[in-house]
């Protein structure tokens with residue numbers, strides 16, 4: 001469903017992403033972990049076409065990632081939510097529904113607004129929403145078209161505990177309904193139970209990419225050690 005081949009992204013002379021290759025099968029949920037500055041957001045932004053890659057190839061569902069066919073397949077939740085100042089919460093959802101031709105969009109929009117406790121913010125303008133509310137609008141907009149592939153970049157940032165709990169539950173439901181998900185997060189426990197595979201990045205490289213059990217075996221971690229223990233071991237400075 002996603003194939004990234006020899007992806008390089010340079011900012012000036014610095015390689016933020018250093019020739020990485022990985023893929024996601026349809027229905028796979030992959031947690032992308034890494035310390036600050038590892039290259040996670042840069043990788044995601046290259047995949048969704050917000051940043052121009054320096055080199056490499058990316059396909060989504062077999063289509064070049066910049067094609068309209070690819071764009072119809074995925075949603076992206078950025079690290080920092082961008083909402084339109086002069087659109088209300090409801091108008092954001094309407095805009096997405098019309099752009100993606102979502103059937104029965106009003107019912108679905110009402111459902112997601114209820115899940116994220118935005119119903120009473122329906123008529124509030126984007127510019128008057130708090131940071132957490134913007135993040136919730138961004139998540140609702142991404143979920144509304146029911147895409148095959150979801151790219152979540154730090155989706156929990158700014159969310160209150162109830163919204164974090166809801167988002168974890170939604171991850172589970174999306175996984176059960178066969179969606180493909182790449183989620184970058186520092187909240188390691190939010191992916192530990194649902195991820196089929198964990199990818200760990202450091203300094204622009206992928207330093208681990210396997211099931212949690214295999215990673216533990218490869219890096220001689222006890223079976224009862226947590227993903228957090230493994231992460232800290234793998235990413236510690238020499």
Ligand SMILES: Nc1ncnc2c1ncn2[C@@H]1O[C@H](COP(=O)(O)OP(=O)(O)OP(=O)(O)O)[C@@H](O)[C@H]1O
Nearest residue numbers: 011015016034035036037038039040041042043079
């Ligand atoms: N616009 C930019 N211009 C120059 N360098 C950048 C830019 N954006 C990111 N970088 C650099 O690229 C590297 C990777 O950054 P990136 O934001 O992808 O990391 P990250 O893994 O998402 O980190 P975090 O967990 O802090 O969000 C870092 O060294 C960062 O300083």
